[in-house]
Amino acid sequence: MQVFSRHTAIAAPLIADDMNTDQIAPVLHGRGLKEDYRAMLFHRARRREDGSDNPDFVLNKPQFRNAGILVTGNNFGAGSSRESAVWSMLANDIRVIVARSFADIYRENCLQNGLLPIVLAPAEMDGFTARVIAADGAAPFTVDLETQRISGPGGNDIAFDIAAADRMRLLEGLDDIGLTLKHMDEIVSWEQRAAAAQPWLQTARDGR
């Protein structure tokens, strides 16, 4: 996993609630195993019916074409558990999403891939969103996970909370499977206990 410590980039305001993963990374025709995650991101919202760019979509505006921070509303990433909705962000160099809240599975998928999900309290979010809109892509914001602060044009630094465990995982780019494999002895002894206590759980055989 990519390490995350500090990220300086243009912040784009996508002011909407309940953006779902069908919108973020739609299922496209003609797909294969090697998908174009860069083109997938907001594929429908980015295009008009004739296939040309939709100039009104925020990430198509000239000042936000290289945005690396997305600022959005409540319940971001609802719906399907598809991880392409995170991979498509990274393929566009978006490393931070600041939201009022995230859907559970989406937030977990972010943490698994080194994409920093930040939740701000409503009042702070109002202020930060206003600053991002006012900045209008003219100057970048910096998100520092070491100090847990967001800095940039239009005001003071904003502190953000993140669970210590999630912070450590992103800062160190920890191999999640490796972390768990350190507990293999416990897993195997659990299996032995379960085989005695609930033997039907440790075997799954077609009894016909």
Next chain:
Amino acid sequence: MPKTLFDKIWDFHRVGERADGRELLYIDRHVLHELHAHHGFAHLEKQRRPVHRPDLTFAVQDHTVATRPGRDDDSNPSGTAFLKAMREGTRRNGIRLFDLGDPEQGISHVVAPELGIVLPGATHAVPDSHASTVGGLGALAFGCGTSEMTHVLATQVMALKRPKRLRARLDGRLGAHVSAKDVALRLIAELGVAGARGYAVEYAGSAIAAMPIEQRMTLCNLNIEMGGRSGFVAPDDATFGWLAGRPYAPKGATWDQALAYWRTLVSDDDAEFDREVTLDCSALEPQISWGTDPSQVVGISGRVPDPAAIDGSRRAAAESAYAYMGLSPGTPLAGLPIDRVFIGSCTNSRLPDLEVAAAIVRGRRVAAGVTAMVVPGSSSVKREAEAAGLDRVFRDAGFFWGESGCSMCAGGNGDRGAPGERCVSTTNRNFENRQGVKVRTHLASPATAAASALAGRIADVRQVLLTGAA
């Protein structure tokens, strides 16, 4: 100390705690599907890590499979590579695959319970947000992404934060032609699309006790549509009767031992929940979605809501939904002309769902100009339905009768509507463009979908049956 059902299952399966504070929860049954699996196999092979318990892992081909008779790997060209990669990956790793052509192929959330692969009190993971369908049997299930799936393949555990506990008490006797789908849509409308986020949901109450297992699965299936990852019903005699004799269910003395344990899988009387909600189901009428998220729902006699009646924070979403759905506030839902009907998906494709729909369409015709499809949830469901003659009932009425798979739920197999079409669908998501570009989806029960197909309009099933109209 009194415990909730959730706590009993979680505590039994808790293997330990990781350095980062996450709890390791053992996963008894892991079911893969073809959209995610190849990523996981490739990742593990690169890291030279084996699958820890291939014997507790199963795989299905469901998301990309074509539904037309005589299908093969190439029937949906977008799916071919996924089907082949799944076949090769499961062979290399010794995982049982319910492949295209297997008599038990189907949607993971339908196949795992009907074969008895998932059991009460078991933990279950699927790289799909509708994993908690199997909560209808009293299993604790987690939908997950690709990375978490790969983690389970390598370790057979998930690294989780313990969720809070919510009990949804659903009381009252359901009226005629009102089903779990209507209850779930009403509950999502009441709690909102993020109402259960962070909670494991136990469904309880007299309406649940009276509910057949398949309907409990429909209810638990829709749990994610209010933001909850896991939802379940305490197992009871109906559950045990349903499971007995299924191929992978325990047999003989082990069954007796399991049964004795399963009977302890209830929330203790004084157990505390972090949150409780209630819904009186006795006056509930059939429900239908009018908008573009599953909380935008009204009763079948209702109208598209007025913006003034909508909470301020939800108004922008409603405005956008009016435009996408081509509807104005105040328009009655019943009577809206439709182009399509889809009966299927992990939400509503089990045999009783098809029986309900068949009873309504028997001897009648789908309205002119309506394309109507039935896609059974598994090849086993299809076979049983055919043995009962349901395929004839649907075909004679003008329905397409398909091979099993996810089909029009997300359209990943090419089954999609045309732009602007209005579709009554028994699926779980009415998101924009999900069933095809610009397709307007109305979520409803199999009964409402069947009645609407006959009427050519969104219909109140109770009136269609009353008047014989169609």
